Amino acid sequence: MTLTSSEKRTSFLHKSFGDRMVAAISPSTGFLTKRLCRQIDLANAKLVIELGPGDGVSTLAVLAKMGPDAHMVVIERNAQFVADLRKITDKRLTVIEGVAQDLEKHLPEAVGHADAVIASIPFTYLFKDERRAVVASAKKMLRSGGTFVIFHQYSLLMVPYVKEAFGPVHKEFEILNVLPAFLIKATKS
Template sequence: MIRAVQRQVVFVGKFLRSPRQIGAITPSSPFLAREIVHLAQVRQSKTIVEFGPGTGAFTKEILAQMPRDARLLAVEADAGMALLLRKKFHRAIITAGSAQKIRRIMKAHQLEAADCIISGLPWASFEPQLQDDILEEALAVLKPGGKFASFGYIHALGMPGAKRFREQLHHIFGSVQMSKVIWKNVPPAMIYCCTKEK
């Protein structure tokens, strides 16, 4: 309980300092975490990449569902958050940096192509160029048939940045599926699960 309150305080503080980078006022719920990790097929994955782990809500669930011999590389832009995550999750490789550099980061860790990417990034608040740069890198590191899973808040799906992101997903991936609404998340959210063409 105290830990959860601490996490919330850290998160709100970060949001107030960098609203566009954080993009959410509260960490993701376990309900959203379970669904996104399930849809990304983490149980069948050997190399898993996470973008923008934040407080680690998805990281915890990925580690719980991934096979024993799988590897998780998480890339977090906020160095302070990356440090906290490193202390908390010893089984994951946590790097401070931008998802824009995922190709180079994976190479530095001798990781080959990813079976899946799970994103916690606030796409709707990103500039078009940043959306494109990160999506291009994501596509480049995914294996053919690999999964890219991300979420959006339903109240924000009509925002120009969110619409653009959705259009880009349809443009670059062979298949894009939208999940049911996760009403128990605050705020309610839905998941995009995309598959790279074989």
């Protein structure tokens, strides 16, 4: 069954009801996911890791740009979204129910191999040391030259954390999202 975009928004809202860690009233818009995809050389990426895929809107946008032998691993903490993600029939996708804070525990074999790590988790609800630890783990996963993108953020809270770990950051703003959102990108040297 194909849902209209308004049905998708209602379904997202329903699944996020009572879970403040979703921290969004709607999944990313196509404008934001296109902006996200433009940050990464997805056609040549072999491994992309996503933290906080929600119902899979960003995951599907990324997979659509990746090659047939690529692999995407997503880590999501909301069980209802995990159930949605497990319905995506794409052999390139691995869904893990868990939290971004355990990234290294979940994927020890990926250390140094990811072409990109993307994250839309609500960093504002994490303690400072957790924010720092998630950014450090993402960096550890990346190969040299790999890309880290934080998106669907309602503030620039994470800029100093990303700068501290990666050096220079690139920032963009997408007004056509609910709510309008920042994207922060950095590259592992």
